[in-house]
Amino acid sequence: MHDDRTLVEGRLDRVLAHRLRPAALRTVATLDVEAWHVDGGQGEPVPPAHALPGPGRGPDVDFRPFAVGEPWGPAWGTTWFRLTGTVPPGCEGRRVELVVDLGWEDHSPGFQAEGLVYRPDGSVVKGLNPRNTWVPVGGEEIDLYVEAAANPLVLPPDPFRPTPLGEKSTAGTAPLYRLARADVCVVEEDVWELVQDLEVLDGMARELALGDPRRHEVVRALERALDALDLGDVAGTAAAARAELVEVTSRPAVPSxxxxxxxxxxxxxxxxxxxxxxxxxxxxxxxxxxxxxxxxxxxxxxxxxxxxxxxxxxxxxxxxxxxxxxxxxxxxxxPVGGMWVESDTVMPGSEALARQLVHGKRYFLDRFxxxxxxxxxxxxxxxxxxxxxxxxxxxxxxxxxxxxxxxxxxxxxxxxxxxxxxxxxxxxxxxxxxxxxxxxxxxxxxxxxxxxxxxxxxxxxxxxxxxxxxxxxxxxxxxxxxxxxxxxxxxxxxxxxxxxxxxxxxxxxxxxxxxxxxxxxxxxxHRGTLTSQVDTKQGNRRGEHLLFQAELWSATAAARGLVEYPYDDLDALWKQHLLLQFHDILPGTSIGWVHREAAAQYAAMRERLTAIVDRATGALAGAAPGPVVFNAAPHARAGVPPLGAGPASDAGTVDVTSTPGGGTVLDNGLLRVEVDADGLVAGLRDLVADREVLPPGARGNLLQVHPDLPVMWDAWDVDRYYRNVVTDLDAAERVEVRAEPDGAATVRTHRAFGASTAVQDVTLRPGERRLDLRTEVDWQERERLLKVALPVDVHALDAAFETQFGHHRRAVHENTSWDAMRFEVAAHRFVHVGEPGYGVAVVNRDTYGHDVRREARDGGGTTTTVRLSLVRGPQFPQPDTDRGRHEFAYAVAPGAEIADAVREGWGLNVPLRTMTGAASSAGSPTAPVVVEPLARVLTGSAVLSAVKLADDRSGDVVVRLHEAEGRRGPARLALPAGPVQECDLLERPLAERSALVGPRAGDEVDLVLRPFQVVTLRVGGGTP
The missing domain is CATH 3.20.110.10 (Glycoside hydrolase 38, N terminal domain)
Structure with a gap:
C-alpha cells in the first residue's frame, strides 16, 4: 500500500515552523523597555510594592532604558522590567497581545527564567515562561511591569553533571539571559486555529496504523489544506485551509x-x-x-x-x-490531595504522615x-x-x-x-x-x-x-x-x-x-533517596521525636494547670516540619541551597522544641526533692525486663577481659561479645538463649564501601551493579577499651580509608540484652556508598521492616524479578529477622536505607545479613553532598520478638529523660520520681503516636495509637477523665466505632484492635 505520510509530514512540519506559527501573532509595534536590577541583579526578591509605583516604592529602585538583546540576570537574581507603549491605529476590533521573550531556550519550561506581569497598581496579570510568552492588552496605552527571575537551567539537555549553579555563592555573576523580544502583536485568529487543527490531526495520524483507512483520509485532508494555503497570504487563506479539514475533524470517535x-x-x-x-x-x-x-x-x-x-x-x-x-x-x-505538601511517604514517621493529611485537609476546609x-x-x-x-x-x-x-x-x-x-x-x-x-x-x-x-x-x-x-x-x-x-x-x-x-x-x-x-x-x-543528605534524614527523625515529646509533655502539664498549651508554636513547627518532608527535600534530591536551609531550619526547630519540652517537664518536675524521670515510652513494655531476661539482667556491671589474640570480651550476664583485634564483632553469644548469634566465621559491624555511580540520577539512585565490587574496611589504626560513666564498656576502633576516617564504638551496657553500636565518619569520598554489615545466624525467608503505624514483610530471597529488584529498601527504627522460636532486631537512630540478604552457611543452611546504608557521595545536584562528619547509632537485639523490636527502636530514639527537681539538694540522694504522661498504654500491643490537646482548642485530649505487632487483641489505656469518642484523623467523631469496648472503668479504657489498626480517641466534652 502506498503511503504519502512521510512527504506530507515533512511539508507540514516546515509550513508550521516557518510560516503558520510565526504568522499567528503579527507584530504591529515594539515596546519601550526599562529595567531595574535588584542589587545589581544579584539581590533577593523584593515585595512587589517595593518595585512598583506608589508609596511603598523603595529608594533604591532605579529603572533605566534597556534594549532588546541586552543581557540580564545573574543566576538566582531578579530584574524588574517596565514595558510601555501604545497599540497602533488599525487594531480596533482585533485581539491584541504582547509577546515577551526573556531569552529562553526552546525547551525545559519550568527550569529557566520566569516572570510575573503586574499592572502599576500591583494587580497581577499573568506569568511568563517559555510556553506562555503572551500577555493580554486591555487598552490602547500599555504600562506593565515584569518581575523576572533569573533561575538558572540547573538541569540542562545533558544533565546530571556536577554544577555550581545550585548555590548562589558558587553560581557566578555573569548574566545568563538576553531579552529577546518585547512586541505588540495582533492575533490572527484563523491562523492560530488552523495551527491547532493541523497539529491535532497530524499528531493523531502519526499514531494510526499504516493500513488504517482513517490515517489515509487524514493525510489527504492535510494535503488539501496545505494546497489551499497561500504562503504569501497566510492570514488571508487560513480560513480556506481550515475548510478542507472540516469533514475529517467532525467525524465522531468510535463507540469503543x-x-x-x-x-x-x-x-x-x-x-x-x-x-x-x-x-x-x-x-x-x-x-x-x-x-x-x-x-x-x-x-x-x-x-x-x-x-x-x-x-x-x-x-x-x-x-x-x-x-x-x-x-x-x-x-x-x-484543591486536591488533602496534604500539606506532596510529601515523601516512605520515610516520614507515623504521626507525620497522618499530619500531612490533617493539616492539608484542614486548610482546605477552613479556607474553602x-x-x-x-x-x-x-x-x-x-x-x-x-x-x-x-x-x-x-x-x-x-x-x-x-x-x-x-x-x-x-x-x-x-x-x-x-x-x-x-x-x-x-x-x-x-x-x-x-x-x-x-x-x-x-x-x-x-x-x-x-x-x-x-x-x-x-x-x-x-x-x-x-x-x-x-x-x-x-x-x-x-x-x-x-x-x-x-x-x-x-x-x-x-x-x-x-x-x-x-x-x-x-x-x-x-x-x-x-x-x-x-x-x-x-x-x-530512586533507592538512593533513602540515604542521600544525611543531615536532612537525621533532622527529620529528631524532629519527629521532639514533636511527639513536645505535645505529650505540654498536654500533660497543661491538663494539670501548670502551663498554657503552645497551640500556635506547635502548629507552626509541624507545618515547617511537614514542608521539609516534601518529596525532593527529605529524599535528599535538591540543590545544596535547599539542604543548607533545611539543616538550619531543623536546628532552629530543635531549639524551639527543646525549649517547649523543657518548659513542660520543668513545670511537671516542680519541687521534687531529687531526680525526676520522664517516661515517654509509647508502649506497655516500659520497665519489662529486657527481652524476657531472667535475674541475671539485674547485674550492674560489665566484665571486660582480653583474649590471647589481642581482642576484648564484654560480658554483662545476658550477652557475651567478642571484639577482635581489628575492632570487629567476632562473637555475639545470647546467654539467655544459650545461642551464638553470629554465623560461623562471620564478623559484625563491618563497614563496607562500594562504587556508586548510577546510570543517571545521582542523588536519587543506587543501581544494582553497585554490589559487584566491595571493599571491606577491616583494618584498624587503633583499638582502645573505655569504661563509661553508666557502667557500660566500649571498644573504640579508629579506621582510615580513602580520604576519610571512621571511629566505631561497640558498647555493652549493664542489664541490657542489646549491643549498642556507633559509627562516626568524616566522609570525604565521591561516588561511593558506605554500608555497615550485621550478619546473624538466622534462617529467614522474609524480614519485617518498620513503617508508619506498623511493619511490613519483604522477601529476602530473589525468587522473582519483583523480589530481586527490592535490593535496597526502607525501614524506620527497626528491621526484624527471625526463624521459628528465635529472632534478632537491628534498630537504628539515624538512617532509612537497608538491604537484607541470605548467605549460604558454613556447615549447611542459610544465614541472614542486615546492612544499613550510612552515607553516599553523589555529585548531582549538589557536588559536595554529605562531605563532612556524620554520626550513626544502631544496635543489635538478640532474642527479639516484634514487640521487643518496637521497644528497642523507640528506646534508642527516645531515651528516658531525667531532670533535677527544684527542691533537690546536694548530698541528699533520693529515689527518682517517675512522671507518667497524660495518657499511656497499660497492656497490649498498642503504641501511641500522639498525645495532644485538640486542634479546635476546646481543651479536649486527643490520643492516637496503633496496633504494632500485626495481631488482633485487647489493649488497655490510662486516659484522663471525661467521655471518650473514636474520631478520624481530623478529630471528628466516627459514625461507627470499631475499637472501644464498653464503658470506661475509672481512668482506664479497653480496646480491641485489628492488626495494625490506627485509632484516634478524643477525651473530653468539647465539640469537634
Missing part, C-alpha cells in the same frame, strides 16, 4: 474509544532545583496563569494540590489568592469549605502500605499516583485497582496510563494512554493531568484547543476536561470489581 478525563495540572516541586523562596514565586506565577485562563476559557478545570502552596499564595500574593478563591467557589480551580476526597501524589518515590488506612481515616476516598510508571524492570500490572494496606484497608486507586503528570495532550500521548491502559475490557477510562509543571505555567490555551478537538474525534480517544472527582466517581462505578494489590507500591528506582 478509550475515555480520557483531562485535568488541568501544574506539578510544582515545593523545592528541587530551586530554593523554597523561588517556589513561592513559581506558585504565584502559575496560579496567575491559571486564573487568567479560567477567566477566558469556560472549558478549563484545574486541580492543584499542596495546602502549603495555597498558603504561600494567600500570604505573598493576596490579589492572586482572591481570584483563586473565586474560581474554587465555582468548582473550576479544584472543601472536603478533599482524593490523595494526590503523582511524583513521590514509592508509597507506604500504611497509606490506604490513612486515606480512609482522613475522610478521603481515592488515591492517585504516577511515579510507578518509572519502574526499571517490572511494569505495574494495573492502572485502576484497589490498593490494600498493612491493616487490610483498601482504597480505590488510579495510575494514569498517559505516564506523565505534565501532559500536553499531544496525539502521541493520547494514543499511548489508550494503548498502554492495562485494564481494557473491564474499564474504559483513565485520567490525564495536563499542563506545564515546575513553574512552567500550567495548562495552556493550545492544550485546551487539543482537548476540544479530541472530545469526539475518530482515531483518537475521547477527551473531556473535568474534575478528578468526576473521573473517580465514574471509574469506581464502572469497575466495582477492580483487582486488589496488597502491600507497598515499591518504586524500582
Amino acid at each position: 474509544a478509550h475515555r480520557i478525563s483531562a485535568v488541568g495540572h501544574a506539578h510544582i516541586d515545593s523545592a528541587w532545583l530551586w530554593p523554597v523562596r523561588e517556589t513561592v514565586r513559581k506558585v504565584a506565577r502559575t496560579a496567575a496563569n491559571v486564573v487568567n485562563l479560567l477567566d477566558s476559557d469556560p472549558d478549563l478545570v484545574f486541580a492543584m494540590s499542596s495546602a502549603q502552596q495555597f498558603a504561600w499564595i494567600e500570604e505573598h500574593r493576596p490579589e492572586v489568592f482572591a481570584r483563586v478563591r473565586e474560581h474554587v467557589a465555582s468548582g473550576r480551580f479544584v 469549605g472543601i472536603e478533599t476526597r482524593e490523595v494526590w501524589l503523582p511524583d513521590s518515590f514509592g508509597y507506604s502500605p500504611a497509606l490506604p488506612q490513612l486515606v480512609h481515616l482522613s475522610g478521603s476516598r481515592w488515591f492517585l499516583t504516577q511515579k510507578i510508571s518509572w519502574n526499571q524492570v517490572n511494569p505495574f500490572p494495573h492502572h485502576t485497582f484497589r490498593w490494600e494496606g498493612i491493616d487490610g484497608s483498601r482504597v480505590f486507586t488510579h495510575f494514569p496510563p498517559i505516564d506523565t503528570y505534565s501532559a500536553e495532550l499531544s496525539g502521541s500521548q493520547l494514543a499511548h494512554a489508550s494503548r498502554n491502559f492495562r485494564d481494557k475490557g473491564r474499564a474504559t477510562r483513565s485520567l490525564a493531568p495536563f499542563g506545564w509543571g515546575d513553574g512552567g505555567g500550567g495548562p495552556t490555551r493550545e492544550m485546551l484547543a487539543r482537548a476540544r478537538r479530541t472530545a469526539d474525534l475518530e482515531g483518537s480517544p475521547r477527551v473531556v476536561v473535568e474534575s478528578p472527582t468526576a473521573f473517580f466517581e465514574a471509574a469506581e462505578a464502572e469497575y466495582p470489581d477492580a483487582p486488589v494489590w496488597a502491600g507497598e507500591l515499591y518504586l524500582e528506582l
Whole structure:
C-alpha cells in the first residue's frame, strides 16, 4: 500500500515552523523597555510594592532604558522590567497581545527564567515562561511591569553533571539571559486555529496504523489544506485551509474509544532545583496563569494540590489568592490531595504522615469549605502500605499516583485497582496510563494512554493531568484547543476536561470489581533517596521525636494547670516540619541551597522544641526533692525486663577481659561479645538463649564501601551493579577499651580509608540484652556508598521492616524479578529477622536505607545479613553532598520478638529523660520520681503516636495509637477523665466505632484492635 505520510509530514512540519506559527501573532509595534536590577541583579526578591509605583516604592529602585538583546540576570537574581507603549491605529476590533521573550531556550519550561506581569497598581496579570510568552492588552496605552527571575537551567539537555549553579555563592555573576523580544502583536485568529487543527490531526495520524483507512483520509485532508494555503497570504487563506479539514475533524470517535478525563495540572516541586523562596514565586506565577485562563476559557478545570502552596499564595500574593478563591467557589480551580505538601511517604514517621493529611485537609476546609476526597501524589518515590488506612481515616476516598510508571524492570500490572494496606484497608486507586503528570495532550500521548491502559475490557477510562509543571505555567490555551478537538474525534480517544472527582466517581462505578494489590507500591528506582543528605534524614527523625515529646509533655502539664498549651508554636513547627518532608527535600534530591536551609531550619526547630519540652517537664518536675524521670515510652513494655531476661539482667556491671589474640570480651550476664583485634564483632553469644548469634566465621559491624555511580540520577539512585565490587574496611589504626560513666564498656576502633576516617564504638551496657553500636565518619569520598554489615545466624525467608503505624514483610530471597529488584529498601527504627522460636532486631537512630540478604552457611543452611546504608557521595545536584562528619547509632537485639523490636527502636530514639527537681539538694540522694504522661498504654500491643490537646482548642485530649505487632487483641489505656469518642484523623467523631469496648472503668479504657489498626480517641466534652 502506498503511503504519502512521510512527504506530507515533512511539508507540514516546515509550513508550521516557518510560516503558520510565526504568522499567528503579527507584530504591529515594539515596546519601550526599562529595567531595574535588584542589587545589581544579584539581590533577593523584593515585595512587589517595593518595585512598583506608589508609596511603598523603595529608594533604591532605579529603572533605566534597556534594549532588546541586552543581557540580564545573574543566576538566582531578579530584574524588574517596565514595558510601555501604545497599540497602533488599525487594531480596533482585533485581539491584541504582547509577546515577551526573556531569552529562553526552546525547551525545559519550568527550569529557566520566569516572570510575573503586574499592572502599576500591583494587580497581577499573568506569568511568563517559555510556553506562555503572551500577555493580554486591555487598552490602547500599555504600562506593565515584569518581575523576572533569573533561575538558572540547573538541569540542562545533558544533565546530571556536577554544577555550581545550585548555590548562589558558587553560581557566578555573569548574566545568563538576553531579552529577546518585547512586541505588540495582533492575533490572527484563523491562523492560530488552523495551527491547532493541523497539529491535532497530524499528531493523531502519526499514531494510526499504516493500513488504517482513517490515517489515509487524514493525510489527504492535510494535503488539501496545505494546497489551499497561500504562503504569501497566510492570514488571508487560513480560513480556506481550515475548510478542507472540516469533514475529517467532525467525524465522531468510535463507540469503543478509550475515555480520557483531562485535568488541568501544574506539578510544582515545593523545592528541587530551586530554593523554597523561588517556589513561592513559581506558585504565584502559575496560579496567575491559571486564573487568567479560567477567566477566558469556560472549558478549563484545574486541580492543584499542596495546602502549603495555597498558603504561600494567600500570604505573598493576596490579589492572586482572591481570584483563586473565586474560581474554587465555582468548582473550576479544584484543591486536591488533602496534604500539606506532596510529601515523601516512605520515610516520614507515623504521626507525620497522618499530619500531612490533617493539616492539608484542614486548610482546605477552613479556607474553602472543601472536603478533599482524593490523595494526590503523582511524583513521590514509592508509597507506604500504611497509606490506604490513612486515606480512609482522613475522610478521603481515592488515591492517585504516577511515579510507578518509572519502574526499571517490572511494569505495574494495573492502572485502576484497589490498593490494600498493612491493616487490610483498601482504597480505590488510579495510575494514569498517559505516564506523565505534565501532559500536553499531544496525539502521541493520547494514543499511548489508550494503548498502554492495562485494564481494557473491564474499564474504559483513565485520567490525564495536563499542563506545564515546575513553574512552567500550567495548562495552556493550545492544550485546551487539543482537548476540544479530541472530545469526539475518530482515531483518537475521547477527551473531556473535568474534575478528578468526576473521573473517580465514574471509574469506581464502572469497575466495582477492580483487582486488589496488597502491600507497598515499591518504586524500582530512586533507592538512593533513602540515604542521600544525611543531615536532612537525621533532622527529620529528631524532629519527629521532639514533636511527639513536645505535645505529650505540654498536654500533660497543661491538663494539670501548670502551663498554657503552645497551640500556635506547635502548629507552626509541624507545618515547617511537614514542608521539609516534601518529596525532593527529605529524599535528599535538591540543590545544596535547599539542604543548607533545611539543616538550619531543623536546628532552629530543635531549639524551639527543646525549649517547649523543657518548659513542660520543668513545670511537671516542680519541687521534687531529687531526680525526676520522664517516661515517654509509647508502649506497655516500659520497665519489662529486657527481652524476657531472667535475674541475671539485674547485674550492674560489665566484665571486660582480653583474649590471647589481642581482642576484648564484654560480658554483662545476658550477652557475651567478642571484639577482635581489628575492632570487629567476632562473637555475639545470647546467654539467655544459650545461642551464638553470629554465623560461623562471620564478623559484625563491618563497614563496607562500594562504587556508586548510577546510570543517571545521582542523588536519587543506587543501581544494582553497585554490589559487584566491595571493599571491606577491616583494618584498624587503633583499638582502645573505655569504661563509661553508666557502667557500660566500649571498644573504640579508629579506621582510615580513602580520604576519610571512621571511629566505631561497640558498647555493652549493664542489664541490657542489646549491643549498642556507633559509627562516626568524616566522609570525604565521591561516588561511593558506605554500608555497615550485621550478619546473624538466622534462617529467614522474609524480614519485617518498620513503617508508619506498623511493619511490613519483604522477601529476602530473589525468587522473582519483583523480589530481586527490592535490593535496597526502607525501614524506620527497626528491621526484624527471625526463624521459628528465635529472632534478632537491628534498630537504628539515624538512617532509612537497608538491604537484607541470605548467605549460604558454613556447615549447611542459610544465614541472614542486615546492612544499613550510612552515607553516599553523589555529585548531582549538589557536588559536595554529605562531605563532612556524620554520626550513626544502631544496635543489635538478640532474642527479639516484634514487640521487643518496637521497644528497642523507640528506646534508642527516645531515651528516658531525667531532670533535677527544684527542691533537690546536694548530698541528699533520693529515689527518682517517675512522671507518667497524660495518657499511656497499660497492656497490649498498642503504641501511641500522639498525645495532644485538640486542634479546635476546646481543651479536649486527643490520643492516637496503633496496633504494632500485626495481631488482633485487647489493649488497655490510662486516659484522663471525661467521655471518650473514636474520631478520624481530623478529630471528628466516627459514625461507627470499631475499637472501644464498653464503658470506661475509672481512668482506664479497653480496646480491641485489628492488626495494625490506627485509632484516634478524643477525651473530653468539647465539640469537634
